[in-house]
Amino acid sequence: MKNRTFRRAAIAVSAAAVSLSLAACGSSGPAGTAASADSATMWGLTGGNQPVLQKSVTDWNSAHPDSSIKLDFFANDAYKTKVRTAVGAGQGPTFIYGWGGGVLKSYVDAGQVDDLSAFLKENPGVQDRYLPAVLKNGVIDGKTYALPNNNVQPVVLYFNKDVFAKVGAEAPKTWDELMALVPKFKAAGIAPFSLGGQSRWPDLMWLEYLVERIGGPEVFANIAANKPDAWSDPAVTEALTKIQQLVDAGGFVNGFSSIAADSNADQALLYTGKSAMILQGGWIYQSMKKDAADFVKSGKLGYTTFPTVSGGKGDPANVVGNPSNFWSISSKATEGQKKAALGFVKDGMFSDSNIQSLIDSGAVPVVKGIESKLAASPDKDFLTYVYGMAKDAPSFTLSWDQALSPAQGDAMLANLDQIFLKKITPEQFVATMNATIGK
Amino acid sequence: MSTTSGSSRRPLQPGPSGWLAAPALAFFLLFAIIPLIGVLFLSFTSWDGLGEIKLDGLSSWTTVLTDPVTGNALLVTAKIMFFSFIVQAPISLLLGVFTAAGQKYRAALAVLYFVPLLLSSAAVAIAFKALLDPNFGLGAGLGLPFLAQDWLGDSDLVLFVVVFVIAWQFVPFHTLIYQGGVRQIPASLYEAAQIDGAGRVQQFFNITLPQLKYTIITSSTLMVVGSLAYFDLVFVLTGGGPGYATRLLPLHMYLTGFKANDMGAASALGVILVVIGLALALLLQRLGGKNRNASQLEGA
Helix, strand or coil, X not given: CHHHHHHHHHHHHHHHHHXXXXXXXXXXXXXXXXXXXXXXXXXXXXXXXXXXXXXXXXXXXXXXXXXXXXXEEECHHHHHHHHHHHHHCCCCCCEEEECCHHHHHHHHHCCCECCCXXXXXXXXXXXXXXXXXXXXXXXXXXXXXXXXXXXXXXEEEEEEHHHHHHHCCCCCCEHXXXXXXXXXXXXXXXXXXXXXXXXXXXXXXXXXXXXXXXXXXXXXXXXXXXXXXXXXXXXXXXXXXXXXXXXXXXXXXXXXXXXXXXHCHXXXXXXXXXXXXXXXXXXXXXXXXXXCHHHHHCCCEEEECCCECCCCCCCCCCEEEECCCEEEEECCCCHHHHHHHHHHHHHHCCCHHHHHHHHHCXXXXXXXXXXXXXXXXXXXXXXXXXXXXXXXXXXXXXXXXXXXXXXXXXXXXXXXXXXXXXXXXXXXXXXXXXXXXXX | CCCCCCCCCCCCCCCXXXXXXXXXXXXXXXXXXXXXXHHHHHCCEECCCCCCCEECCCHHHHHHHHCHHHHHHHHHHHHHHHHHHHHHHXXXXXXXXXXXXXXXXXXXXXXXXXXXXXXXHHHHHHHHHHHCCCCCCHXXXXXXXXXXXXXXXXXXXXXXXXXXXXXXHHHHHHHHHHHHHHHHCCHHHHHHHHHCCCCHHHHHHHHHHHHCHHHHHHHHHHHHHHHHHCCHHHHHHCCCCCCCCCCCHHHHHHHHHHXXXXXXHHHHHHHHHHHHHHHHHHHHHHHCCCCCCCCCXXXX
């Protein structure tokens, strides 16, 4: 009798233990793999590339149960804050998702990410697969600290062909043509440009392209190099003035500063025909393909390069945007985690199936020699266009908020917001930003 | 506890033993005082959140105190504090008095009023953000052009929108406090007033309001000091924008620390916030007079 009671108790205890460990598995996220304690950890972004990344990690985990990866996703803005705080507290993930530039440099300066140069030397195949211009963005002081992990994301000028046909307009090739289109669309009750101004970074795309077209890539290169008074370049003032002229003319949709780009409300204005054009990153093609499949499929989505500015020095083929997103490997990770991480970088990412799922999602992977694959895609027009744009660009400037140090980037976005609201003049902007140089 | 019986000559203790406060004090020390000292220390350093923490003298303080954005944040905080109080105090007082009575329909209404209290600030902010969207929100959906204003994008309008949403969320809480306060007022006072021939309005001004004095002080303290902490709602609703129009002090502190990664300056802002909060709380307590802790109940 007693023996039986004891056995029952033992069964109850082990059942509790099993359910506890099951619960622990459940919290390991959608990957659902039985992650061991020493699994490499990876934080990705929600949005267009989420299912692609999820699939490549799930594939990797089922093929490599001994070096598995535990994957979690975060929204863009929340991620940027969380990852930095976590890394600073020694709780960061093995894979640090990033954009290169000044933010990557701050990780390098703090000794938080590993130098991957030796890994690249041992695995020449890895280095060779990338478009060289993209690979450069993970290099700091001649050493590679971050490797591209997804698709090339230049900023593109999208337009709604339906709406253009309605007013009998053509895509603008010069700034003057663009300005001339504004009253035309306004008269038809259509906002010329959609803009997710509350998120602030979409504002930046206007400044980046205008400075690029007016003054060429050197203007921002000087700013990023922390040269004294680099913001005083006349190209910056002229670009800011042009932005305010466009605001004055009513170029942006009513209430643009209360529209958040994170909720894709800015794209919705374009495909619902409430606005004619939007200047946004290459990644919004992926989300429009999902949210407005008919609009994209029926070829109503037009896209073109940013207009030229008369007298401008910049090559019209130059682009701005994000060359790619990147993986850095945390220097605080254990040897086992690093081994799994580098293994994934070598064989898990940009496998044939990963490249194909990126293309299927409407994105252009940052690898060489994929022309035929792109041409076979239902989105071949857009993908080939973006691939060519990135491959042939004499200069590809990284988004400024990522290229600069976080302190400068934050001040720049806040002040640019003020420019769009006409709360400050271009001269005030330049003076404020000059004061942040070196911070 | 000492008692009057026996040989003890010690005077009566006015209340329970001080040791009862020990657990609370221990937690306060651990989670308030020690972090506060940490923040005070950090305000004299420069730290980007990643690298080494370097002692940097007063540089963070000079940055913060000379930055016009700090002054603007203080002004925005003061405005929101003032307008929130002006809007919330009368509404919640009246609602509290109204719902204190016993009829069933008042109980049903009270339940409706309290619904916003059940929602998290983030949910409230996301819902209002969607409703106020000029292109896809309530105005556009119902075809009412006057509702399709640029509520959150107009630098002058946005402050009042924020005040409105804050009031929507917090009026129920203060109504609850007032309701409790009113229910504590002895019925005999009203009976006596009725015998003397006082009407409802006279009863309100001569009995209810004076009897609620300490409830008003409690509620106002929570309202005013609480408005120093309206962070989550504003962060989700406007992100401090457009421009700096709704960048409250706590939000400015957060953005300085976690967006611009200047932990030194953010800590200095945190210290300023604590000092202002304490000063306001003390000031409001002063208004209560010396006898503020005495009970107003008959015979208590």
